[in-house]
Amino acid sequence: MGDGQQVATAALRPLRIALIGNPNSGKTSLFNQLTGLNQKVGNFPGVTVDRKTGVAQLTATQRAEIIDLPGTYSLYPKSLDEKVITDLLYDKAADNYPDFVVVTVDANNLRRSLLLFTQLGDLGLPAVLALNMMDVAERHGINIDLPALELELGVPIIPMNARKGIGVAALKIVMAQRLDAPPVRFWEPDDKMLPLVRQIRYYFNLHNDYLALHYAQQYRQIGFLSADEKDHIQELTQKAGFDATAAQAAETIARYSRINEILLETVTVVRTEKREPVSNRIDKVLTHRVGGYLIFLGILFLLFQAIFAWAQYPMDWIDQGISALSATIQTNFHGPLVRLLTEGVLAGLGGVLIFIPQIALLFGFLAVLEETGYMARVTFLMDKLMRPFGLSGKSVVPLISGLACAVPAIMGARTIESWKDRMITIFVTPLMSCSARIPVYTVLVALVVPDQAAWGVFNLRGVALMSLYLLGLFSALGSAWVLKTVLKARERSYFIMEFPVYQWPRWKNVGLTIYQKVRAFVLQAGQVIVAISVLLWVLASYGPGQQQATAEAQVRQQATAQQWDAPEVNRRVASVRLETSYAGKFGHLIEPAIRPLGYDWKIGIALLTSFAAREVFVGTISTIYSVGQDADMGTLQQKLSAERDAAGQPFFTPARAFSLLVFYVFAMQCMSTLAVTYRETKSWRWPLAQLLYMTGLAYAAAFVVYQVLA
Structure with missing residues (x-):
């Protein structure tokens, strides 16, 4: 298909826009603001990583398909979920190749965030910079000269607070326009690399040198390349004596040098806080080596108490309503079809609907913990607990996700670079008690555990429910400890993570999470x-x-x-x-x-x-x-x-x-x-x-x- 045909085809369909950014840069909040309830979850082609897409109404007549890509710090993927980004952005012939990208950037940490942006710019991708968390930057005394920064980066910049919806309308107006690739180049391959880069570029008919360099760097991980094409690149790199690790390190150093120059011209910092930041003082309490675990257990205990105490009334109403409806139908109608409806369909439907309150409470609590930034502290805390059992801190996220569902939790293990840690995590994650077990637990616990308080405070059924979850956790840890002695691997794993800023939960996002999870439970299960x-x-x-x-x-x-x-x-x-x-x-x-x-x-x-x-x-x-x-x-x-x-x-x-x-x-x-x-x-x-x-x-x-x- 020629370029003219591609442009004509693009004009016939809605804009396709990819949302990309660092973890904790506000990308999910922005996605929810743009799409609302018009979201669906699928898989990226050829892989099992979740892909969230949605429809945004940019103007009265212009709509756009928004693709929410996994969070990443650079275009050099270290995990399987980051790999889908390169597979999408390196292949212009892909069916879901975006017209342009919206890059979410943390205004409070521009130096780190701009590394990814400069790489995307050098790929020649049309882009908009969503400068998020401007309120946090202002509180920290960070002043950004937006016109000067726009000139340096060569793209439109929209200051935002995605959690509160500030700047979303302006972003939609810019997104509705046809954007060109940024004219600025932040880094170019040096003369020693050019012969190899040009050979790859012309062999694959690529549009710039930097993309050809990524083919040389990552050909083994690029999914759409055939085996023969990978062999050809390998032959070229061996002849050229190309050292991918050294080239990547030199590029990263050069990029940060250029980013520092840009920030010196466009950003000034006035120290407004003489005392230690509030977030640091809170972290000392929530991540304390003793108190941190007690607080986390207290929060879990509150969650399981709520699942029984708060959800009981709506569950009773649903159960009684289904029973009353079934009795009414059987009183007024008779025959095999009536029995099929009441004893088959309605009985099964009741087994689904009755657990909606508990599913909603579970995911609501987890969403609040995620929104406030506390869940990141939990993963940090649990890293110390996981290490003796052969798991890394990165295993914590899949294990905690396993409380919701083992399927996406196992997919989440793709972020773990160590093969051994990843295999152990995948193997033991199903032992975590997922939300699908809640219906079984609650029915049986309610049968044999009295509905009364222990020590005048705690509901015995809530205590029993939490005990079942802890039993699943300890069995997962014990199984991991056994498995680590069986699997042999020399590689070492490391746990590095950034704490997001503490913030009040965005209730719209919490509501969206509850809606999506309950809807998935009702429609799928x-x-x-x-x-x-x-x-x-x-x-x-x-x-x-x-x-x-x-x-x-x-x-x-x-x-x-x-x-x-x-x-x-x-x-x-x-x-x-x-x-x-x-x-x-x-x-x-x-x-x-x-x-x-x-x-x-x-x-x-x-x-x-x-x-x-x-x-x-x-x-x-x-x-x-x-x-x-x-x-x-x-x-x-x-x-x-x-x-x-x-x-x-x-x-x-x-x-x-x-x-x-x-x-x-x-x-x-x-x-x-x-x-x-x-x-x-x-x-x-x-x-x-x-x-x-x-x-x-x-x-x-x-x-x-x-x-x-x-």
């Missing part, structure tokens, strides 16, 4: 839960041959002989029909294997269906006990409390409930997690090892708990 619930209802309602009819006839004969009342007859008939159904037959088949754990065939069905996703367990038992008992029994908790064993005693005793809870703490019951482990490791050895190890650990732990408590 909900679809699986409802589909399996409907399938399970069919399997639980019908059986082979005439076995159900024969069993029902025997029960009715016995009822006539013993003069049972109508409710008892209906309960016995429903129970025997379930036991002789397809689901019941399969449950009885696997019951001998799980009987030592205290489980019966009904729980066995739930265990198997929840291998699709952990939270399916609740939808399954909701459907099973809807079919097996009176439909008007009430809420799920009432149905489970009413379940009896062969001796007529309550089935869900503390021994069985805690055995199930421990099983779900350890068990690998998520097909998506196994799939993403395979994609990240490029081998079936790791996901199979995860499955066997975690299933064996879950079985052994559940067996011990049941045998001790029974």
Whole structure:
């Protein structure tokens, strides 16, 4: 396709704009301001790194697609998620190649931030500089001569406070215009490199020397190059005696020298604070080697107390509403389709909707911790704890993310450069209790743990919930310690991170996070839960041959002989029909294997269906006990409390409930997690090892708990 055709094609579609910047430069806040709810999450082509895209309304008639790229400090990627930036920006023929980039820059730390900008400028990319955190810079006495800085950099500069939306309107006006590449060049390859650079440039038909140099530097990591093309570049670099490390170091030194010259001409600093900055004084408390851990545990404890105490009322309303709707439908309508709707669809839907308050609270708390800057301090604190277990500080972010979902958490391990640390992190992350386990935990804890306060302050159910999360954490650390002795690697890992400025949470961003996570839970997990619930209802309602009819006839004969009342007859008939159904037959088949754990065939069905996703367990038992008992029994908790064993005693005793809870703490019951482990490791050895190890650990732990408590 010629340049004229490319321009014509670009004119027919909305602008495509890439958002790029250093970590903690305000890029996410700006993305949320530009796109609002018009966001979606996918994967970059060929990789599993999350790609957030959104639509921004720039003017009344102009819209733009915004691509939120991973945070990075330079165009020399050190991790797999940073690699997607180079794959996107180095290939003009890519389908999602941007028309220009918006570079978010921290006005409080221009020297560091401008390194990335100068590299992008030398690539010849049209750009806008979003000069963020101007309020923080002013408080620190940093005065920036914007016209002079614009002249030096050769691009439009928009002063901003992205968290409060200041400057967003001005940025949209500039983004709606057609921008040219900056005329300024900040660094050029020296004469010794030029023969190699020009050979690569003309062979690949590249538009400038600096891009050709990056091909020479990074050809092994550039995903769109073929094996033959990589071999050709390798041959050229070997002939030229090209030292990539030395060239990169010389370039970085030269760039910082040029940046210093620019800042001397455009920035003045007036020291306004004679005392130690407030953030440093706060950090001394929050990162204290003893007090810091106690504060973090206190915050976690508050979170788990809130998940039970604050979410209980809306959960009860949802549960009662679903039960009332189901009873109303069954009272006014009859037939197989009505039973499918009430015992299959509504029972499964209730197993999804009831946990929205808890999911919202969990992600709301995590978003507030991230927004305030506290989560970065947590990763720093936990680095000291992780090292003895064979993990680095960079492992902390995936492990903490695992509290939400193991799938993006495992993808987050791409930021870890050390192969050994990365493999250990991927292997143990599923042991962290993710949000999908919350439905299982809360149902079972509510069954056997009394809803009362301990020491007059703490809710016992909240204490039990936090204990399950800590059990997952300690098992992950213990497994990592064992694995570090098995894996052998000579490389050393380092943990370097920058603390973001403390700020009040931006409630719009918190709300967006809650909305996106709840929506993902309802649409993704909900679809699986409802589909399996409907399938399970069919399997639980019908059986082979005439076995159900024969069993029902025997029960009715016995009822006539013993003069049972109508409710008892209906309960016995429903129970025997379930036991002789397809689901019941399969449950009885696997019951001998799980009987030592205290489980019966009904729980066995739930265990198997929840291998699709952990939270399916609740939808399954909701459907099973809807079919097996009176439909008007009430809420799920009432149905489970009413379940009896062969001796007529309550089935869900503390021994069985805690055995199930421990099983779900350890068990690998998520097909998506196994799939993403395979994609990240490029081998079936790791996901199979995860499955066997975690299933064996879950079985052994559940067996011990049941045998001790029974």
